[in-house]
Amino acid sequence: MSRKRKRGRKRPPHENKKHTPLSLDALQDRAQAELRAGRFRTAIASFKELLKQEQRPAWVTALGEAYSGRAKGLADKGLFKEAIVLWENRAAACQQPLVHPFYFRLLFAAGRVEQAVALFRDQKGYLEAQGWLAELRVQFAAQALAGYTAAIQGLPPDESVVTDYPAAVAALRAYADGDDTTLETMLKRIPFRSPYRDFRQIFKALVTFDNAPASAVRLLEHIPPKSPFACLADAVMAATQSGAALFQSLRAHDKETCHFVTVLRGWSEPKQFSLLQELMQLGEKSAPERLMRFLLRNAGALGEDYVKGIAMKLLIPYPEGRRSYSKSFAELTPFDLYRIAALAEEHDEEPDLFRLYDLWMEAVGELDKMGAGQGTDDGLRTALILRHVAEECLSFDPLQDEAMEALERSLKYDPDDLPTYLRLIAHYRLAGAANEARRVLKQALTRYPEDIEILTAAVETAVAGQAFKKAAGYARRILEIDPINSKVRGILLESHLSHAGKQIKRRKLELATKEIEQAAQWARGEQATGHIELMRGLLALADGDADAARCHFDRGDERLGGGLVGRFYLLLAAARAEQPMAKILKQAKLSSLSETAEHASVVELVRVINESPDDELETLKAIMEHFATPLRQAVKLPFSETESELICEMLRRLDQAKLRVSYARAALKRWSGHPVFTYHLVDATYDSSFEPLSSKDRMQLQTAYERAREEGDMRSAHRIGELLDRRNPFLPPHRLSPPIPEDNAFGPEFSDLVDVLGIDKVIELIMKSGDAAEVSALEKELGSEGLRLLLETMLRGGTPEDLGGILGGTEGLPSQEGPKPKRSAGRKRPQNKETHPDQFDLF
Amino acid sequence: MQDPYLLLGMSPSATDDEIHQAYLEGVRRYPPDKDAQRFQALHRAYETIKTPKRRLQYALFDTELPTPDALFERLCPSDNRGRVPVELFTAVLRAGASKENNTENEQRE
Numbered sequence: 014m015s016r017k018r019k020r021g022r023k024r025p026p027h028e029n030k031k032h033t034p035l036s037l038d039a040l041q042d043r044a045q046a047e048l049r050a051g052r053f054r055t056a057i058a059s060f061k062e063l064l065k066q067e068q069r070p071a072w073v074t075a076l077g078e079a080y081s082g083r084a085k086g087l088a089d090k091g092l093f094k095e096a097i098v099l100w101e102n103r104a105a106a107c108q109q110p111l112v113h114p115f116y117f118r119l120l121f122a123a124g125r126v127e128q129a130v131a132l133f134r135d136q137k138g139y140l141e142a143q144g145w146l147a148e149l150r151v152q153f154a155a156q157a158l159a160g161y162t163a164a165i166q167g168l169p170p171d172e173s174v175v176t177d178y179p180a181a182v183a184a185l186r187a188y189a190d191g192d193d194t195t196l197e198t199m200l201k202r203i204p205f206r207s208p209y210r211d212f213r214q215i216f217k218a219l220v221t222f223d224n225a226p227a228s229a230v231r232l233l234e235h236i237p238p239k240s241p242f243a244c245l246a247d248a249v250m251a252a253t254q255s256g257a258a259l260f261q262s263l264r265a266h267d268k269e270t271c272h273f274v275t276v277l278r279g280w281s282e283p284k285q286f287s288l289l290q291e292l293m294q295l296g297e298k299s300a301p302e303r304l305m306r307f308l309l310r311n312a313g314a315l316g317e318d319y320v321k322g323i324a325m326k327l328l329i330p331y332p333e334g335r336r337s338y339s340k341s342f343a344e345l346t347p348f349d350l351y352r353i354a355a356l357a358e359e360h361d362e363e364p365d366l367f368r369l370y371d372l373w374m375e376a377v378g379e380l381d382k383m384g385a386g387q388g389t390d391d392g393l394r395t396a397l398i399l400r401h402v403a404e405e406c407l408s409f410d411p412l413q414d415e416a417m418e419a420l421e422r423s424l425k426y427d428p429d430d431l432p433t434y435l436r437l438i439a440h441y442r443l444a445g446a447a448n449e450a451r452r453v454l455k456q457a458l459t460r461y462p463e464d465i466e467i468l469t470a471a472v473e474t475a476v477a478g479q480a481f482k483k484a485a486g487y488a489r490r491i492l493e494i495d496p497i498n499s500k501v502r503g504i505l506l507e508s509h510l511s512h513a514g515k516q517i518k519r520r521k522l523e524l525a526t527k528e529i530e531q532a533a534q535w536a537r538g539e540q541a542t543g544h545i546e547l548m549r550g551l552l553a554l555a556d557g558d559a560d561a562a563r564c565h566f567d568r569g570d571e572r573l574g575g576g577l578v579g580r581f582y583l584l585l586a587a588a589r590a591e592q593p594m595a596k597i598l599k600q601a602k603l604s605s606l607s608e609t610a611e612h613a614s615v616v617e618l619v620r621v622i623n624e625s626p627d628d629e630l631e632t633l634k635a636i637m638e639h640f641a642t643p644l645r646q647a648v649k650l651p652f653s654e655t656e657s658e659l660i661c662e663m664l665r666r667l668d669q670a671k672l673r674v675s676y677a678r679a680a681l682k683r684w685s686g687h688p689v690f691t692y693h694l695v696d697a698t699y700d701s702s703f704e705p706l707s708s709k710d711r712m713q714l715q716t717a718y719e720r721a722r723e724e725g726d727m728r729s730a731h732r733i734g735e736l737l738d739r740r741n742p743f744l745p746p747h748r749l750s751p752p753i754p755e756d757n758a759f760g761p762e763f764s765d766l767v768d769v770l771g772i773d774k775v776i777e778l779i780m781k782s783g784d785a786a787e788v789s790a791l792e793k794e795l796g797s798e799g800l801r802l803l804l805e806t807m808l809r810g811g812t813p814e815d816l817g818g819i820l821g822g823t824e825g826l827p828s829q830e831g832p833k834p835k836r837s838a839g840r841k842r843p844q845n846k847e848t849h850p851d852q853f854d855l856f
Numbered sequence: 857m858q859d860p861y862l863l864l865g866m867s868p869s870a871t872d873d874e875i876h877q878a879y880l881e882g883v884r885r886y887p888p889d890k891d892a893q894r895f896q897a898l899h900r901a902y903e904t905i906k907t908p909k910r911r912l913q914y915a916l917f918d919t920e921l922p923t924p925d926a927l928f929e930r931l932c933p934s935d936n937r938g939r940v941p942v943e944l945f946t947a948v949l950r951a952g953a954s955k956e957n958n959t960e961n962e963q964r965e
Contacts, residue, residue: 091954122954159949189942223937244952245945256858260925269947279938288931292924304921314931318868319861322915329919356919390912397913427909 037066048075053083061106077107084119093123112136114145114152121156121164129153130167147208150174154208155241158185174208181209184216193220211242218249222277226253244270252277264293301331309341325349329357348383351376352398359405366409373402387426396427403436417441424456431461438470442477450474465495472501476508481531484508488535505535506544513548514590517555525552543572547586554592554600566601576614577643578621584636585629594639610643612650619656619663630666637667648675654684661693673697688721688729696736711737860901860914862926868915875905 035043044059060076063069080103087096097119104111112132120129133140133149140146153174156164158181165175184199196216203213218232230253236246251262252274263271271293275286288311295303305327312320324338328345332353335345345353355372358364377395385391399419406412406419420437424430434457441450454467454474461467468491475484488501509532516525529548536542546569553562570579580598587597618640625633652660657680664673677694681687695710706714714733721730861868864878879902886894905911922930 093954118953155949155953158946159953160946185942185945189939189945191939241949241953244948248948256925256929257923260923260928267951269944269951273940273944273948276938276940276944280932281938285932289928292928295924301921307927311931315927316867316930319930322868323922326919326921352916356917360919390908393909393912394916397909397916401917 037063041072044072044075048079048082051082053079053086057083073107077103077109080107085115088119088122093119097123097125110139112139114148117149117152121152121161124161126156126161126163127167130164134167134169150208151211152241154178154181154212158182158209158212173204173206177203177207177209181212184213188216188219196220211236211240211246215242215245215249218246219277222249222253229253248273249277260293263289301327301334305331305334305337309337312341325353328353329360332357346379348376348379351379366406366412370402370406370412370415373398373405385426387428392426396423396430399423399426400430400433421453428456428460431457431464431466434461435466435470438474442470442474447474447478451478463490463494465491465498468494469501469504472504476504479512481505481509481512485531499537502535502537502541506532506541509535510544510548510586511589513552514586517548517551517590517592520555522552522556525555539572543569544582544586545569546572547583548590550583550601551586551590551592551597554597555590559600562600563602570601574617577610577618577640578614580639581618581621581636584639585632588632588635594636598639610647610650612647612652615644615647615650615660616652616656619659622663622667623659634667637669641669641672644669644672645675648672648679652680654680654687658689661690665693665697670697670700686716686720688717688724688726688733691717692729692733692736696732706737858897858901859920859922859926860904862922862930863897863901864905865930866905868911872907875902879906 047056056079063072084096084099153164180199180202187195203209218229222229233246233250248270308320358369380391380395385395400423403416403419406416437453457467471487472484491501509528513525513528546565550562550565573579573582584594587594674697677690680690718733882898888895
């Protein structure tokens, strides 16, 4: 069939090419594909083409669907008149009914209310039969209240939309006028089944909104989202929110709704509404320059002081704003410049702590020039900055001394800062600087003679210096203030017993007796006296009185709960007195350890050991040798999942790899594939060997890693990932958090290996490692010499550029996936650091 | 953390007593049993600026910028409720009618 094409007529895309006519089947396939893909315009053309050839009912239905989809698409774009034409074409071409709630909505949206009324009146029977009547009545009600009174004028006078309209309008006016009595009366006149029901519910919410916003929200939740009144409900709902939620909600609404909300919230002045609009445009994370402009423009309303403070904060991310700031307020002082530069350095992804320290110190220098002294604001500022600097630098070894100096100096400007004294005392005590600790303590005691924390620090300092009399004096002062203070009793008891142990070792038994008696003065409760009994037992043994010793050991064992824990404490006391543990255990003649390996006893032992501090780790490891047999026997006991995990943790901490394998294996029999036990099993199996993981173990770990992540057990996932990375450097890293700074592309562990084994041996190990496929692929690409060169470069800490040079590109290298390497702790202080404020990069 | 001055409706030059009074007033309006979140925010704000030393500390080291909603609250602190005029109701209903088609389609899809 040929016909002249009209000029300007747009051709569907498939007509653009010259081709032979499609077969019916092909055309049908294409039409259906277009329909499925939502390309309704071309689908209409295709189905029309098909229907010209043959009138198949399925094609008629499909054409109807295409028309319907196109009409909805046009309505979405606000092209209601065009949508109406498409819908009417659908009815004509496909013999489908014109009347539908969607058609009514199109008519209302296009402003053809009279046409909708006429259609409703004429087709009421059909609409009722379809079950659409109630829905349409609500639409008419919403139209009437939206001001289109024509929506009710042509309807029969007995229609509920018409009969209930006066009450609804009166309620609306009464609300707007603040006449709550009339509002209530009018709302009562609206029946439950009225098309104005949703409207009534919204007004009930509005009445409760003032006093009980939560109740208002509950009422609004009953409005169906498809209701034509849902837009009003949304507006009231938005007004119940505050802060960021309100802003978020407003951003999702149109201008009319925003206006509605602001008026409802009491911001009815036009200026307030325009401010709201402007602030909403700033966005959640405002661009600094826009925020600066807004602040400066509204400085009067926001408060000069306030804006000045915020504007200065803005200079940290936005140093270009300095000129605007100076113009509006004043030139920044050198102090402000140093402070802003220091804060900017702190916010840097990789702050240079040397530079940071210098900047803050320059700021302090500026305050000094301004006459900062004790009791002045600038003096207090100086003290606060010095403490802040100390906080920033304490964790950085090369600046430890500077941090302490800063803390000490801060006390000159602000001597009333108890935490600073405590921090200094603890630091000096732990660093073994007893004189310094005592000096600061003396200052603190003068200022805070009755403070428990300072007095406790005094006890600890005295005990550390073995000045027990002094310690006892401070302890008595504490107990006068706080008679139930158990911490100070514990410190003194522990220290006397420890000292008694040392005297026993030196065979100074009289002195040991004195220490034990002094310890007894501070002992309260079964536990404390139990420890004293054990020490008395050791003393009696040293004195050659085995019978007395056994009595003391028995009493101590009983008071400390017996079982494995009793033995543990006995061995701990022996270790402190540096007595041979096996011999003491034998002489104590307590029941055999294997007899006491009961469930509760093992669990209690694990708790006690896990709570023991790390500074006794070596002693704990030595004691653990005596528990190997009972713990081996206890593997078969039915421990819970948590108990099994705690046992494995204890064994990991005490380097008991074989026992850990046994417990992890037993746990995996009960909880197959459990990530925690899989980790313990594999980790303990390989222990300290340099062997790469077998493919079976790697698979097992990989599965456990995935499972841990799925179950949200991030700790296990992290540990397993770390184990996989450590044992298989060629696999992509399993990182859940920012990686540890690495010295070379393989990580610190390999750096250590290079030091210990030499580079050749390490390369040999890597080439034999588990991921043979990766290694072979690289070897194929680079040749064995190239691979060797690559590995050597990586192990020697080569940069991505170095590695790229070897590979001819840097894609996929491990070092590129992590962040830039951080400086190592021992890095030397940079020589050419300029800290004059006017030369900062910032400004 | 939200700006403590904004939360308490204070200026940086406010005295200890003024800040304390503002905090007490805030607690009276938003007791923990009615609005626990707001109460906690008020408490944090008070703790941050309750003494001159803390205010100095905040002024020296805080770098957080106010969010637009916090600025709006400071500019328009009204907690009064207003009555919406009839014209705004009709405007919202009219705007809603033109969006209904979209909603309908989204639901169908």
